[in-house]
Ligand SMILES: Nc1ncnc2c1ncn2[C@@H]1O[C@H](COP(=O)(O)OP(=O)(O)OP(=O)(O)O)[C@@H](O)[C@H]1O
């Protein structure tokens with residue numbers, strides 16, 4: 001609760017600190033426009049064309065349903081990854097043998113590119129939400145798993161001894177000693193996993209040729225050679241990621257990690 | 262009456278013998294100090310006595326009903342504020358939040374910490390503050406027996422003196438017993454009933470000094486003279502290799 005109030009309290013100051021980020025965004029826009037002037041609108045539509053296309057798009061119902069569907073899929077993939085990766089990671093980290101054995105499996109999972117996974121998923125499960133979510137989980141789960149594993153492996157015996165010396169009950173040891181440490185590993189891993197599932201979801205939608213989602217709209221834009229629309233869709237994805245990252249995750253991160261150096 | 266009795270205690274890490282044939286006892290209301298060169302096994306002995314290390318060879322008989330530690334490294338929870346760290350033991354003992362914060366704050370003030378310090382995370386505390394937080398965490402649960410591993414090593418002389426007095430008050434008034442590790446001979450002479458000198462390789466008790474004079478009447482002169490006397494003792498000279506340093 002306290003943490004929540006602190007997050008809200010710090011928010012204006014946090015926004016103010018965003019000026020640097022905004023400046024660099026504008027620089028990016030300028031370079032983008034320069035690219036347009038050199039390459040022409042078919043290759044790289046200008047920021048202006050793109051924003052017009054975006055504006056028009058935002059007035060249609062379809063884009064909102066597409067965004068909603070894509071968000072829903074990636075959230076499912078993300079949540080499953082975090083729950084599964086966190087749970088199994090802690091479990092594997094608790095046993096030396098399990099952590100040694102899981103390493104190669106995770107390396108394999110991370111080594112196979114998501115684009116290969118979606119093909120396999122399509123072969124196994126056909127075109128469905130299931131295939132897409134499966135791909136997201138396979139791509140994001142190892143990240144969280146490794147975080148949780150490392151967090152559990154690096155639990156300090158010294159702090160454990162300390163808490164035992166006070167005859168601390170198990171529940172309190174979990175909440176006060178183990179959890180904060182493991183969480184400090186799982187949290188950043190989850191942020192990476194979220195970014196991963198957001199990127200992979202669109203790719204999966206496109207490759208799976210589902211009729212819905214941002215990926216599907218992207219496929220349509222491609223078949224019509226409609227670069228401004230394609231660009232606008234990319235923009236939507238980026239804006240979403242930025243919003244989640246900076247409006248939602250970053251303030252939480254500041255609050256929960258303020259004890260760190 | 263509660264006491265801590267150590268009989269024929271040996272300890273090894275791997276193949277290295279760390280402690281050999283340790284025997285002593287600590288009665289209620291008494292202070293025993295361990296002095297000895299760095300690496301002689303003082304911390305190991307403390308952990309064995311406090312049941313933090315498994316006893317392989319020998320006997321440790323501890324009949325105190327409660328005990329608390331101030332570790333050589335403070336061992337604070339980095340994700341909790343100084344206040345919550347001090348209240349850690351109380352929370353484990355089931356004391357309600359308001360009450361434990363009240364008790365922790367009171368104890369912190371006694372040790373010269375202020376409200377500002379209490380709101381900080383360990384990373385923002387000075388070494389001496391961290392040491393005091395760890396010390397407060399042990400004191401605040403009012404244990405019968407305290408294991409203190411160089412608890413004042415990072416403090417200035419003023420604070421050190423203050424906290425020594427605080428401890429001695431508890432020994433006299435509350436019958437607190439203390440297992441005390443220090444590198445400071447004068448400090449040991451000031452507060453102990455008995456000093457054990459531990460020599461290294463393997464750690465063994467080579468000298469046992471009983472201080473008869475009541476603590477209240479140990480003035481500067483007494484402490485100074487006794488320290489000087491000890492520093493001339495051949496056993497101490499060889500244990501700490503004092504001759505070597507003179508050359
Ligand atoms: N967990 C361990 N594993 C192996 N060796 C250890 C372990 N802990 C301590 N030792 C060794 O045991 C010896 C005694 O260590 P200990 O920490 O008890 O010394 P100490 O007397 O407390 O020294 P100091 O005054 O520097 O704190 C050292 O040689 C140390 O290297």
Ligand SMILES: [Mg+2]
Nearest residue numbers: 303304333410
């Ligand atoms: Mg030590």
